[in-house]
């Protein structure tokens with residue numbers, strides 16, 4: 685049984701997170717190796733399976749039992765037409781499987797991401813790497829951890845010494861792909877050590893929080909990809925900004941061209 689209350693109490697009470705959320709992850713890990721019913725959403729590369737829906741429904745039903753007044757913003761509910769609007773109410777922001785394309789291909793880089801906001805302020809985030817049993821947590825003002833290990837971002841500010849992470853996104857029309865690759869090319873011309881795409885934005889952002897990469901950029905990320913990861917990165921000493929930002933972000937922002945996806949709350 686998925687024990688959501690423990691996450692809420694553990695993070696609010698500041699106790700070290702235990703790996704209770706692994707029960708949810710066990711559902712995903714088991715399903716990873718099994719046959720799946722796959723459908724597409726905004727493009728042929730934007731996949732969803734019955735496990736995405738199952739996990740999202742499980743999380744929401746458990747949380748709703750314990751916190752009936754809370755609101756929810758979740759990837760598959762939004763895809764089914766629910767409005768994506770953040771209010772001052774306590775709100776859980778959920779990506780039930782981040783890395784669904786990886787999940788469909790049994791590529792073991794998949795996560796569950798649960799963020800929590802009150803008065804439009806992100807209070808805490810939990811991202812669980814389902815196949816490596818790593819629980820990333822961050823609570824506003826209380827630090828960020830992977831299992832028991834404190835997370836700190838890298839101090840690199842020189843783009844020519846940076847490992848940069850990005851994701852391809854669901855838009856695959858020729859113009860978008862041309863822009864995507866020209867952005868990557870610009871960073872490589874700026875002598876970045878490398879650019880990596882791992883297929884899960886939340887886990888890429890967790891690698892950033894652990895200092896295993898120096899920067900992440902992407903157009904078209906959704907609030908459910910970003911909510912938990914934003915708390916974790918901020919608590920690891922990093923910044924999360926749009927491309928009109930600071931230092932390393934400025935260098936990257938100046939090097940690349942925008943790919944326009946629109947905002948979740950404008951759809």
Ligand SMILES: O=P(O)(O)O[C@H]1[C@H](O)[C@@H](O)[C@H](O)[C@H](O)[C@@H]1O
Nearest residue numbers: 782783784851853854883884885
């Ligand atoms: O749909 P899920 O939750 O798997 O999220 C992924 C998006 O689908 C990709 O477009 C996006 O590029 C990232 O890979 C993101 O993790």
Ligand SMILES: [Mg+2]
Nearest residue numbers: 759779781782
């Ligand atoms: Mg997802």
Ligand SMILES: [Mg+2]
Nearest residue numbers: 779782783909
């Ligand atoms: Mg996602």
